[in-house]
Amino acid sequence: MPEQNEQKKPQAPTFNPKVKETIAAFKEDNSPKNLNNILNELVRSPLLAPAVFDLQGQPAPKPDADGRVQLPKDTKISLVMVNSPDGKHYYLAFSDWDAVHEWQAKQPKAAQQIILLRFDDYANMIAKNTDASGLVVNPGDNSLRLERPLIESVKKQKDEVAKKIVEKMAEQKAQQEAHRIHPGDKVTLVEPSVLPDAMINPVCEVLAGAPGVGSAYLQVMIVNGEARSYLLVLDGPKDDKLFAAVAQAARPYLASREKKMDLNITTSVSPLGQQGMRGSEPFYRKGIGRVIEEDDDE
Numbered sequence: 001m002p003e004q005n006e007q008k009k010p011q012a013p014t015f016n017p018k019v020k021e022t023i024a025a026f027k028e029d030n031s032p033k034n035l036n037n038i039l040n041e042l043v044r045s046p047l048l049a050p051a052v053f054d055l056q057g058q059p060a061p062k063p064d065a066d067g068r069v070q071l072p073k074d075t076k077i078s079l080v081m082v083n084s085p086d087g088k089h090y091y092l093a094f095s096d097w098d099a100v101h102e103w104q105a106k107q108p109k110a111a112q113q114i115i116l117l118r119f120d121d122y123a124n125m126i127a128k129n130t131d132a133s134g135l136v137v138n139p140g141d142n143s144l145r146l147e148r149p150l151i152e153s154v155k156k157q158k159d160e161v162a163k164k165i166v167e168k169m170a171e172q173k174a175q176q177e178a179h180r181i182h183p184g185d186k187v188t189l190v191e192p193s194v195l196p197d198a199m200i201n202p203v204c205e206v207l208a209g210a211p212g213v214g215s216a217y218l219q220v221m222i223v224n225g226e227a228r229s230y231l232l233v234l235d236g237p238k239d240d241k242l243f244a245a246v247a248q249a250a251r252p253y254l255a256s257r258e259k260k261m262d263l264n265i266t267t268s269v270s271p272l273g274q275q276g277m278r279g280s281e282p283f284y285r286k287g288i289g290r291v292i293e294e295d296d297d298e
Contacts, residue, residue, distance in 0.1 A: 013116060016045035019095035023137065023144045038144065039154055042137070043119045048094040050080040050103075051115050077115065079125070081132070088133035090145065091122055099138045106140070123155035189219040189231060189276050199253035200283055203232070204290045206249045212236040215282035221264065229262040230254075233276040238267050 018041045026034040054076040061070055071077075081089045094100045100114055126132045126148055134147040195218060207213050213236035221231045232246065243265045250263050266273040283291055 013046040015096040016041055017096075019045055020099075020138070020142070023142060026144065027142065043154065043158055045095065045119075047117050047119070047122070047137075048097065048100050048114050049117045049122075050092055050094075050100070051113050052078045052080065053113050054078070079115075082136060082139060084133070089131050090134050090136045091125065091132060092139055093117070093122060093135055093137045095138055099140075103139055120155065120158070123151050126151055127155075185223050186225070188222040189272075190222060191280055192218060192220050192230075195283055196253055198256070199230075199250045201290065202249035202252075203246055204284050206242070206245050207234075207284050208289060210236070210239070210242050211286070212239065213242070213284075214286045216284040217277050217280050217282050219276045219280065229264050231272065231276050232263060232265045233268060233273040234265065235268040235277070235282075 019038070022034065022038040022041050026038055053071065055071075056074045056076065058074070064070075079091055081091055083089055092103075094103065094114075104112070122135050126134065132148065134145060134151060137144040137146065200218070203216070207216055213234050215235040217233040217235075219231040219233070221229050230250075232250075234242075234246075246265060247263060254261060254263060266276070268274065268277055281291070285291055
């Protein structure tokens with residue numbers, strides 16, 4: 001057996017065969033849809049780029065046992081570019097090693113050094129290099145040329161999506177922080193005067209398929225005098241999959257509320273769960289389902 005403390009070797013990148021497949025489809029049908037399919041694959045795929053290394057007079061490094069090479073600190077790397085008949089300059093990108101070797105076989109003096117890049121790397125280099133007109137993917141019989149304006153547009157859209165994701169995550173984190181109970185907070189649990197059927201009924205349907213849950217209780221959690229969230233207490237073992245299913249069932253109602261409230265779920269063995277059950281009546285019982293109290297009909 002290998003030593004437990006042996007360092008994991010870095011995994012070789014997995015190249016995406018769909019890059020070639022989508023290019024071939026685009027060759028057969030030059031449609032916006034097929035071009036969009038190519039771009040969707042390119043932005044998520046590792047790409048190989050031929051390069052020239054200038055070691056600045058330092059001795060060439062030797063590969064280690066895994067075949068990796070550590071370049072000297074001051075090494076300068078220049079990416080190979082190709083020229084079009086009208087004098088434009090393009091960076092090269094290959095979807096896999098087969099495409100690289102096919103190109104090298106037809107170019108006896110082609111660069112033998114290959115580095116791994118991503119779409120964003122190419123987009124950033126093109127943005128900085130005013131002489132670069134774009135990118136050629138898999139140069140040869142099945143090549144694809146992408147011009148600068150298209151690459152800039154894709155990069156802009158990609159950055160906008162990434163920005164929205166970051167903003168959404170920050171918003172969710174801020175909401176979670178706002179609803180988090182901190183030391184010194186005064187927490188009060190009260191039963192809702194009216195149970196929200198739009199949330200309770202879907203939750204009961206989920207609980208009916210959870211034989212481990214004997215009963216369920218709903219409370220409103222008030223923190224420092226402000227209603228912050230619902231507290232759902234399940235009298236049963238902790239089950240993350242069940243928690244997720246219950247939260248999913250409750251989400252439409254929670255999202256429809258004018259005043260947003262979160263849903264916290266706990267079990268009867270937790271201190272908060274015990275507090276939520278004390279002196280309260282369940283809205284769900286195993287074998288019965290939804291417990292209808294007289295107050296619910298008012």
